[in-house]
Structures are given as C-alpha cells and as structure tokens.
Amino acid sequence: MNRFTTITDLRQYFLPLRSTHTIGLVPTMGALHKGHLQLVENARQENDLVIASIFVNPVQFNNPDDLARYPRTLEDDCQQLESVGCDAVFAPSVDEMYPEQPTLRLNFGELETVMEGAFRPGHFNGVGLVVAKLFNIVQPNRAYFGQKDLQQVAVVRRLIRDLSFPVELVRCPIIRETAGLAMSSRNRNLTADERNQAPALFEALNMAHDLLREGESIVQVKAAVDSFFNSRPHFRLEYLEIANADTMQPVDEVLAPGQTAICLAAHLGKVRLIDNLVF
Template sequence: MLQFDTIAGLRQQLKSIRSAQSIGLVPTMGALHEGHATLLEAARQENEVVVSSIFVNPVQFNNADDLARYPRTLETDYKLLEGAGCDLVFVPSVPEMYADSPLLRLNFGALETTMEGAFRPGHFNGVGIVVAKLFNIVQPDRAYFGQKDLQQVAVIRRLTKELSFPVELIRCPTIREADGLALSSRNRNLTATEREQAPLLFRALTQSHQMLAGGHSTVQAKNAVQTLFANSPAFTLEYVEVVNADTLQLADEMLAPGQTAICLAAHLGKVRLIDNLVF
C-alpha cells in the first residue's frame, strides 16, 4: 500500500493508472472501523484500484470541541486499510488541503434547513468543499459512502449532479453492533455506561418502523420516539423525522418500498449520535 501526503504526489501516481484502470474512492476522517471496511470491500469488488483518504476536515465542524475530540488513530487505520485491500491512501495535512481558509460557499437548498443542516449550520458547506476537492484530486469512477450519514449522501448526490462530476455514488448499508448500535468513529468517545445505553437509538427506529408498517401515522411514530427519549434522561433528542430516503424531503406517509426513512439525532453525554432506518 502506497502512502501520499501531497496532492501533487497522489495525482502523479494516479495519472498512469486512470486511463487503463477503474478507480474507487472511499473518503474517511479516520478512526476506522468495520463499517469503513465494508465500504473498502465494496470498492475492491467493483474497481481495479482502491483509493482511500484520511482527513479530519476542519471546515465541516461548527463546534471546536467536537473537532478536538474527534478520535485520531492513524496507525490502526493503516492496518485496517491494508487488510481491506486499499491500494493508495491519501493523508494530507490541513495546509495541504487548504492553503487559505476557503471562501467558497455552497448552497444545498432545503437539505441545509432540516435535520443535520438545521442543527449543524455550515456543516454541509464544509462537506461539499472537501468532497469536491477529493473528486478533483482523485478523479474516481465510483465513490462509496455509508447509509448512516444518509443526509450527507443526499448532499453529495446534489453536488455531483450540479457540478457534473463523472462519479457514480454508491450508498452502502449501515453496519451495526450485535445490539443494534450503528458503527461510528464517535462511539469510541462513549463511556462504558453510555455504550450500554446507546442502542436506544436503534430500538427507537425499530419501534417507529413497526408502527408505520402497522398503519400508524408519521406523527404517531415520531411522538412515540419523542416519548421514549423523554423517559430516558441520559439522552437529549435533537430531532426525529420521517423523510424520502433519496431527497430527504419530509414525508407525511409511507412511500414506495425503499423510499421511506426515519432519521434521528441525540446527545448522550458529550457524544452526538445519529442513525436512520430505510424501510
């Protein structure tokens, strides 16, 4: 596995590859886990060359404490990448990616006014900027993202369409622990007690799914989730919404199979957790 810490170096290596071999990209912020491994495995199956990036992108954080707490585990990340068949890993410094603070501002419309957009102002602008840079640097044929960050996938889909990036986006299923907790790099910051409590998110999603499938309204399903968290004082629920899984527009009723998602975010101690379930 080759390692690069400059844009120029990575571009030079890819120049001779791109014309003859397909390239799959798995962007990450490090602190890798089995969920990332499944993205890499999907990329390995569908491409001749797999590229991954590790970059904790400061411009997508609207909370300095959250940025400081984000786990950094570079040595173990390298081992996971090698084990999953990654060919090239890009690990730039902040000055390498941003010689100056970016002035560009991206507007993703309604995606920025609901759920993650509403509670993390500026977050998707930062996501859009770094993904656009990675797409320009690597020029992949396909890029792989996890369903756990469903709204992020919708933002990147919009970015790809409007800027005409010739990249196929692949959304891979959420990987969970045996108790249902979605794998996330931030799970490392949970205390032992909080880790035992964290599966409440998946239980809430499962309960709301059962209610919707049983004919209850979206309002009733959301109210049940709010009640569940109200009775769990360790948590602070930020939002719960039923949406179109592709557009992220709010849904008043169940849509076609595979088109309805329920999404939520909650704070547990100092850790903010998000999850979703696509029906």
C-alpha cells in the same frame, strides 16, 4: 499499500493509471471501524484500484469541541486499510488541503433546512468542499459512502449532479454492532455505561418503523419516540424525522418501498449520535 500526504505526489501516481484502471474512492475522517472497511471491500470488488482518504475536515465542524474530540488514529487506520486490500491512502495535512482559508460557499438548497442541515449550520458546505476537492484530486470512477450519513449521501448526490462530476455514487448499508448500535468513529468517545445504553437509538427506530407499518400517523409516531426518550434521561433527542430517502424532505405518509427514511439524532453524554432506517 502506498501512502500519500501531498496532492502532487498522489496525482503523479494515478496519472498513468487512469486510462487503464478503474478507481474507487472511500472518503473517511479516520478512526476506522468495520463499516469503513466494508466500504473498502465493496470498492475492491468493483474497481481495479482503491484509495481511501483520511482527513479530519475542519471546515465541516460547526462545534470546535467536537473537532477537538474527534479521534485520530492514523497508524492503526493504515494497518486496517492494508489488511482489506486498499491500494493507497491519502492523508493530507490541513495546510495541504486548505493553503488558504476557503471562501467558496456551497448551498444545497432544501437539504440545508432539515435535520443535519438545520442543526449543524455550515456543515454541508464543508462536506461539499472537501468532497469536491477529493473528486478533483483523485478523479475516481466510483465513490463509496455509508448509509449511516444518509443526508450526506444526498448532498454528495446533488454535488455530483450539479457540478457534472463523472463519478458514480455508491451508497452502502449501515454496519451495526451486535446490539444494533450503528458503527461510528464517535462511538469511541462513549463511556462503557453509555455504550450499553446507545443501542436504544436503533430500538427507537425499529419501534417507529413498526408503528408506521401498523398504520399509526407520523404525528403519533413522533409522539411515541419523544415518550421513549423522555423515559431515558441520559439521552437528549435532537430530532426525529420521517423523510423521503432521496430528497430528505419530511413526508406526511409512508412512501413506496425503499423510499421512506426514519432519521434521528440524539445526545448521549458528550457524544452526538445519528442513525436511520430506510424501508
């Protein structure tokens, strides 16, 4: 497996290959888990070459403490990637990606006003900048993102459409631990006791799903989820939203199959967790 830390070296490697090989890109911030590896395996099945990026992007963090706590495990990450057949890793420094502080600002419209956009101002500008740079640097045929960050998928979809990137966006299912907790790099920051409690997020999503199927209104479902977390004082629910799975805008009623998403974010100790269920 090839490892690159500079844009120049990566471009020189891929330049003669693009005309004869399809390239799949898996953007990550490292601290890899089985969900990331599944993205690589999906890319491996659909492309001639697979490259994963490992870059903790400071521009998308609006909380300095969150940036400082984000786990960094580069050597272990590279070993895991090699084990699932990744062809190349791009692990640049912050100075390599941002020689100067970026001044460009991307606005994703209504996506900035709800859920992650509302609670993490500036987050999607940072996501859009780094993804656009990776698309420009790697020039992949396909890019693979996990459904756990469903709103991020919508942002990347908008980025591809509005800037006419010749990239196919592939959304891959959430990979969960046995008890239902969505796999996330931030799970490493949970204590043992918090990790035992964390599957309550998936329990809440399933409860909301069942209530909606039984005909309960969205207002009633939100009230039930609030009550669920009020009885679990270790959690602080940040939001629960029932939204269009493509536009991420709130809906008043359940849409056609595959178009409704139940999304939530909650704090457990010092860790902020997000999850969703599309049905």
